[in-house]
Amino acid sequence: MTEKEIILKRLAIIKHLYMIGLEQSKQVETVAAFSILSFHDSIEMFLKLLAEKKNVKSEKFSFLDYWTKIPTLTLKESMRNLNARRVNIKHKGILPSKTDIELSRVNTTDFFNQNVIEHFKIEFGSISLIDLVSYKKVKEHLKISQESLNSDNIENSIENAALAFDVLLYSYEENKIGNNRYSPFFFGKDLSFNSAFSMGIEDRKMSQFVDKVKDSLEAMQKAIKVMSLGIDYKRFVKFNLLTPHIIKTMEGNHIAQIYGEKKWTKENCQYCIDFVIDSSLKLQEFDFDIEEIVTLKWKLEK
Structure with missing residues (x-):
């Protein structure tokens, strides 16, 4: 350096x-x-x-x-x-x-x-406080987000802020998977691919019920995870309302999906960037690798 x-x-x-x-x-x-x-x-x-x-x-x-x-x-x-x-x-x-x-x-x-x-x-x-972020992929998305905001590309800026936060949660959990093959911050399996349409449910009322249950469970999983990581939930609510929904594809890619109209001002974009940076720094205050604590049997089996 x-x-x-x-x-x-x-x-x-x-x-x-x-x-x-x-x-x-x-x-x-x-x-x-x-x-x-x-x-x-x-x-x-x-x-x-x-x-x-x-x-x-x-x-x-x-x-x-x-x-x-x-x-x-x-x-x-x-x-x-x-x-x-x-x-x-x-x-x-x-x-x-x-x-x-x-x-x-x-x-x-x-x-x-x-x-x-x-x-x-x-x-x-x-x-830029982005340089203080240690998670590589998170930093990459944040830099794109800030550069896009500086060039008035508001949509790209907000999408990359959303992607940065989603990758942040994934990055933090990645090295904490124990012998049960789940992270300590696991609160239920990913339901992204369990819509009524993907399950072939044709009955309209049953289809609506399944999708509502899916949406409710996903919202609760996200909320519990955010709070368990010590991230300010009230600030997260504002961030979540401003940003597009992120889904993870079968190939492991993170994709932003926009629902409804958002008031994407420069100030709101900067808020989202700052929120992700602040969340990253909070998680960096106490991070650990599961292999420093326990012997992973599933890794020995490979």
């Missing part, structure tokens, strides 16, 4: 922490208060990275020392206030007001927009 790639990856981590703060700041007031800690931590990580880049020794720096040693940094007074709010929360137990939270969000966003381009010659908004 080149120095440029390392810097971009570290900037992506900083942006991820900033995005956590952004999400927290939109929650109820008691939760939103802690966004100030995330904002402060993301800025401090940026300052450490910048000091390394400029070969400035920063081991004994206080937060505001960076502005003295690196005079080209902007928004010193805004950051002084952010630091004071952080001290109030962490060391005094004083929660900020809604206005303080809003100011912290705006000031942090302005800080990154001004200083990332100034010192690293890259737009903060262009830094």
Whole structure:
């Protein structure tokens, strides 16, 4: 990995922490208060990275020392206030007001927009968290999705976001198949090919009943799986309403099927991309290979 790639990856981590703060700041007031800690931590990580880049020794720096040693940094007074709010929360137990939270969000966003381009010659908004995703196929779909969104190909963008999420669930389970030949996140067999038509049912009422049961079971399987993996189900509901239905063919390919009209705006597309990235990072926090835990008898038999 080149120095440029390392810097971009570290900037992506900083942006991820900033995005956590952004999400927290939109929650109820008691939760939103802690966004100030995330904002402060993301800025401090940026300052450490910048000091390394400029070969400035920063081991004994206080937060505001960076502005003295690196005079080209902007928004010193805004950051002084952010630091004071952080001290109030962490060391005094004083929660900020809604206005303080809003100011912290705006000031942090302005800080990154001004200083990332100034010192690293890259737009903060262009830094992609996709590079933090470790699942290869998921990353491929996400890159296509983001590139399609950037070129205003909304349909292709949303389809690839949907495919990325479906592949993510498959990728996470793939190396967790135990001796019963199922993953611990198995909640029933795939019913994609069990429609009334494929089963040759001609009676109209029976056909409708079979398809309704199939659809209900598929929805429950997906919901239980999402929640068992620790993915935010309320955010998933919005994602699921926006994205096409994904089916898996007999050959193992994932195909998007669109039902009904969707309000596919750029904002909704970006939401879907961000949701898949966030879900990927959550799963990466705790991943394991089943072979690290048990001896697989079915593999020994081959």
